[in-house]
Amino acid sequence: MKLNIGVIKGDGIGPEIVTEAMKVLDRTGEVYGHEMHYTQLLMGGASIDVHGVPLTDETVQLARSSDAVLMGSIGGDAKTSPWYQLEPSRRPEAGLLRIRKELNLFANLRPAVLYEELKGACPLKEEITQGGFDMMIMRELTGGLYFGARATEEKDGVLTAWDTLTYNEQEIRRIAKRGFDIAMKRRKKVTSVDKANVLDSSRLWRKVVEEVAADYPEVILEHMLVDNCAMQLVKDPKQFDVILTENMFGDILSDEASMVTGSIGMLASASLNESRFGLYEPSGGSAPDIAGKGIANPIATILSAAMMLRFSFDLDREADAIEQAVAQVLKEGYRTIDIMSEGKTQIGTAKMGDLICGYIR
Ligand code: NAD
Numbered sequence: 001m002k003l004n005i006g007v008i009k010g011d012g013i014g015p016e017i018v019t020e021a022m023k024v025l026d027r028t029g030e031v032y033g034h035e036m037h038y039t040q041l042l043m044g045g046a047s048i049d050v051h052g053v054p055l056t057d058e059t060v061q062l063a064r065s066s067d068a069v070l071m072g073s074i075g076g077d078a079k080t081s082p083w084y085q086l087e088p089s090r091r092p093e094a095g096l097l098r099i100r101k102e103l104n105l106f107a108n109l110r111p112a113v114l115y116e117e118l119k120g121a122c123p124l125k126e127e128i129t130q131g132g133f134d135m136m137i138m139r140e141l142t143g144g145l146y147f148g149a150r151a152t153e154e155k156d157g158v159l160t161a162w163d164t165l166t167y168n169e170q171e172i173r174r175i176a177k178r179g180f181d182i183a184m185k186r187r188k189k190v191t192s193v194d195k196a197n198v199l200d201s202s203r204l205w206r207k208v209v210e211e212v213a214a215d216y217p218e219v220i221l222e223h224m225l226v227d228n229c230a231m232q233l234v235k236d237p238k239q240f241d242v243i244l245t246e247n248m249f250g251d252i253l254s255d256e257a258s259m260v261t262g263s264i265g266m267l268a269s270a271s272l273n274e275s276r277f278g279l280y281e282p283s284g285g286s287a288p289d290i291a292g293k294g295i296a297n298p299i300a301t302i303l304s305a306a307m308m309l310r311f312s313f314d315l316d317r318e319a320d321a322i323e324q325a326v327a328q329v330l331k332e333g334y335r336t337i338d339i340m341s342e343g344k345t346q347i348g349t350a351k352m353g354d355l356i357c358g359y360i361r
Pocket of ligand 1: 013017076265286295
């Protein structure tokens with residue numbers, strides 16, 4: 001198979017971590033007989049330096065014509081970088097917001113996996129995390145409260161602010177279908193999270209999710225109120241497989257879930273549209289404090305590349321091989337600085353990429 005991948009290395013540690021993910025993709029292609037074809041794209045500070053803007057129309061077109069985009073991270077140190085002297089719409093982050101919108105990336109996936117080997121980094125009690133956990137938070141990304149009408153106005157001399165939370169059934173249906181499709185590739189359980197005891201938008205959410213569930217008889221569906229879900233994530237995270245939820249609830253719950261796994265350097269993510277296209281990136285930022293030192297953890301980006309193979313190319317076997325290689329390297333005791341603990345072997349970014357490649361068979 002020929003894979004046309006747009007690559008945004010970005011800023012800070014972006015180029016270092018993406019280089020390792022490409023190394024792992026190339027190795028996977030070699031072993032499983034696929035041809036990787038990369039198109040380098042500029043976004044964020046790297047694009048400002050060359051074009052004066054964080055994202056050009058040409059880059060959007062090139063991204064659109066790729067099968068998927070693999071990204072590092074964008075942005076710099078807000079206190080020292082000249083990019084932050086520019087008006088907000090011309091700063092690095094504006095490029096990311098625009099590309100998500102232009103490509104209609106409505107489904108945000110953030111796996112939260114606690115590896116048995118890294119459970120020391122988890123702030124929860126050992127009896128809760130025994131055996132690790134593996135869940136996928138699926139957040140609606142282009143609707144809801146963050147995209148509704150809002151205003152701050154004065155009424156009878158009193159300042160009043162309001163925001164609106166709107167979802168239509170099509171927006172709910174498309175994310176729900178994605179959630180069930182993904183559950184079919186996992187442990188076949190969906191926890192749909194809402195606030196249906198209070199909100200009309202949540203009651204519609206629940207109704208549409210139930211309609212979609214009827215087409216997936218193998219998947220177990222449960223509904224959970226968002227406040228209960230926030231508690232269950234720290235009380236019993238092992239119960240979750242796919243958590244399906246709207247934009248704001250997902251924003252908060254995905255951060256909570258990622259915190260219980262330990263390091264930011266381990267967290268992959270994907271944002272998908274209605275076709276097979278997706279933008280795959282680590283959850284962390286460009287880490288300007290460690291950029292260029294060769295010590296950043298490339299695992300989140302490598303796991304994002306595995307998600308790309310699984311969700312944009314349907315290459316489950318290849319994605320499994322990468323995930324198993326990562327687990328194996330951790331098991332052997334190799335760690336980058338961010339996940340280092342006593343008795344383990346500290347290695348740099350490139351060595352981590354090399355070792356993971358070595359386990360792809
Ligand atoms: P950050 O995630 O870049 O860094 C937070 C801390 O985590 C730092 O100490 C950093 O060294 C560490 N860290 C992050 N990724 C790591 C990795 N792979 N390996 C080892 N350590 C890692 O967050 P920040 O400092 O708040 O933001 C820095 C820049 O990144 C800002 O310009 C911000 O806007 C941008 N940012 C970009 C994205 C994105 O590209 N999607 C996301 C978040 C932040």
